[in-house]
Amino acid sequence: QQQVKQSPQSLIVQKGGIPIINCAYENTAFDYFPWYQQFPGKGPALLIAIRPDVSEKKEGRFTISFNKSAKQFSLHIMDSQPGDSATYFCAATLTGANNLFFGTGTRLTVIP
Amino acid sequence: DVKVTQSSRYLVKRTGEKVFLECVQDMDHENMFWYRQDPGLGLRLIYFSYDVKMKEKGDIPEGYSVSREKKERFSLILESASTNQTSMYLCASRKLGSYNEQFFGPGTRLTVL
Numbered sequence: 001q002q003q004v005k006q007s008p009q010s011l012i013v014q015k016g017g018i019p020i021i022n023c024a025y026e027n028t029a030f031d032y033f034p035w036y037q038q039f040p041g042k043g044p045a046l047l048i049a050i051r052p053d054v055s056e057k058k059e060g061r062f063t064i065s066f067n068k069s070a071k072q073f074s075l076h077i078m079d080s081q082p083g084d085s086a087t088y089f090c091a092a093t094l095t096g097a098n099n100l101f102f103g104t105g106t107r108l109t110v111i112p
Numbered sequence: 113d114v115k116v117t118q119s120s121r122y123l124v125k126r127t128g129e130k131v132f133l134e135c136v137q138d139m140d141h142e143n144m145f146w147y148r149q150d151p152g153l154g155l156r157l158i159y160f161s162y163d164v165k166m167k168e169k170g171d172i173p174e175g176y177s178v179s180r181e182k183k184e185r186f187s188l189i190l191e192s193a194s195t196n197q198t199s200m201y202l203c204a205s206r207k208l209g210s211y212n213e214q215f216f217g218p219g220t221r222l223t224v225l
Contacts, residue, residue, distance in 0.1 A: 002154075009152065032211050043116070043202055043216025044155070089154060093211070098168060099145060100214065104154035 003027060004092050006103025013080055014111050021075045021106045023090035028071070030092040034100070035064065035075050038087045047088070048075075080110045115139070116217035118203055124223045131190040133220050135203030141215075142208040144186035146170075146178060149200040149219070158201075161186055162208075193224045 005024045013019045023033075034049035050057045050064040050073065057064045061078040077084055087107050091100040119134035137144065146158040147170075157170030159178040167178050175197060179187045186205075190197055200221050204214040 006154070034213075041218065043204070043218050045216065046213045049211075098143070098160050098162065099157050099170065102155040104152055 003101035004103040010107040012109045024072045029094045036089045082110045118217040122221045125193050129193050131193050133188040135186045137205035141205040143206040145204040146188045147202045198224045
């Protein structure tokens with residue numbers, strides 16, 4: 001059973017567009033929601049993370065929006081660039097958990 | 113600069129062979145993980161180790177075992193490789209604590225013929 005559901009599976013946008021990747025979860029005990037970015041041939045790396053006590057977090061061109069009541073969170077990439085082309089994974093965890101529960105990933109392609 | 117290294121980038125084995133995947137981290141992290149990554153399925157946890165000689169099963173441990181004799185090294189073992197174990201295998205490490213960042217290695221692409 002997938003603890004975190006992610007969509008879309010793939011996404012193609014023009015340079016300068018704002019791709020949006022969505023994730024949903026069921027376990028209301030989750031209290032930490034990171035996003036990982038993976039370039040081809042590399043392992044995933046932490047991009048940005050949010051706690052449920054805030055509705056939005058920005059780091060540079062990357063923004064997480066969090067809706068606690070809907071149990072959903074999303075990643076927005078402002079002014080997307082070809083260098084943002086990668087696979088993005090959302091994840092969730094809770095206090096005392098050993099591991100992260102990952103979404104299935106979104107392959108983003110930004111066309112110049 | 114933090115570093116997680118994996119012994120091979122690409123590996124080709126035959127059905128029934130015993131396969132060892134090695135992972136080494138230089139950050140003195142307590143926790144180490146083995147995941148497999150498959151298209152459309154994301155990252156699935158195979159095994160987790162929270163300390164030397166300690167291990168816990170993840171979501172898909174069947175057909176795998178692990179060994180952690182030293183803090184910096186975590187090995188994944190396929191006792192008798194099968195074609196359905198063809199996948200990308202990722203190792204990660206993390207300082208003790210649920211919210212701490214996981215640092216991933218570059219992955220090993222294993223093909224079982």
